[in-house]
Amino acid sequence: MKLLRNREEAGRRLAARLVQHAGTDAVVLALPRGGVPVAAEIALALRTPLDLLFVRKIGVPWQPELAYAAVVDGDPPELVINDDVARFAPMSEAELAAAMQDEIAEIERRRVAYAGGRAALPVTGRTAIVVDDGLATGTTARAALQALRRRRPSKLILAVPVAPAETVNELSGLVDELVCLEMPExxxxxxxxxxxxHQLSDDEVVAILNS
Known part of the structure; x- marks a missing residue:
C-alpha cells in the first residue's frame, strides 16, 4: 500500500468516502489525540460539527502499548476488556482498578484542557461518525462505540484510515457503517x-479545535 502522508491527508480521503453525510445533522467525534486532525478534515469537508469522545487505553503493565482494556468517559465510565490479551496476560482486579482510575483522571485533565469543560454535543437521534487515526486490536474503538450506543444515535459510523482486516471484521457488527481506507496484509x-x-501535543489538539 502507498503510505499516507499524514493524518490530514487521511482525513480528506475519508471525507471523500463519507460525502453523502455532507450538510446533514451528523456529528463527527474524534478520539484524542491522534484522531483529532483526521476528524477535523472530515468535519470541515462535510460541514458538520466536531466534538471529542474521550477514551483511554489500559495497557499491560510490562507492555503498555498492548491494550488490555479501554475506558470511556461517561456516568458510569465504560470499561471494555480485550479478552484475547487477558487470557495470556492477566491483570489482577487491584491492578486494573488502579489503572482505570489513572486513565479516568487523564480523561478529566484532557476534557478541561481541550474542551474547557464544555458539555458534549448531543448525538441522540443524529448520525455519529467516530474517527481515529488507525486501529490495531480495536479495543479502544470497541469501548468508544459501545459507550456511544448508550447515547442513542440514529446511525453509528466508524471511520479510520488503516486497520487490520480482522479488526475491521470484528468491529463491523458494532456499527451501521464502517469506512476503512487501507487493510494491509x-x-x-x-x-x-x-x-x-508524530505524537500530537495538547497544544496542537487545542489549536486544531480552535481553528
Missing amino acids: PFRAIGLHYEDF
Missing part, C-alpha cells in the same frame, strides 16, 4: 503506514 504498527505520524 500483513498489518504493521499503525505509525508505519504513515510518512508523518
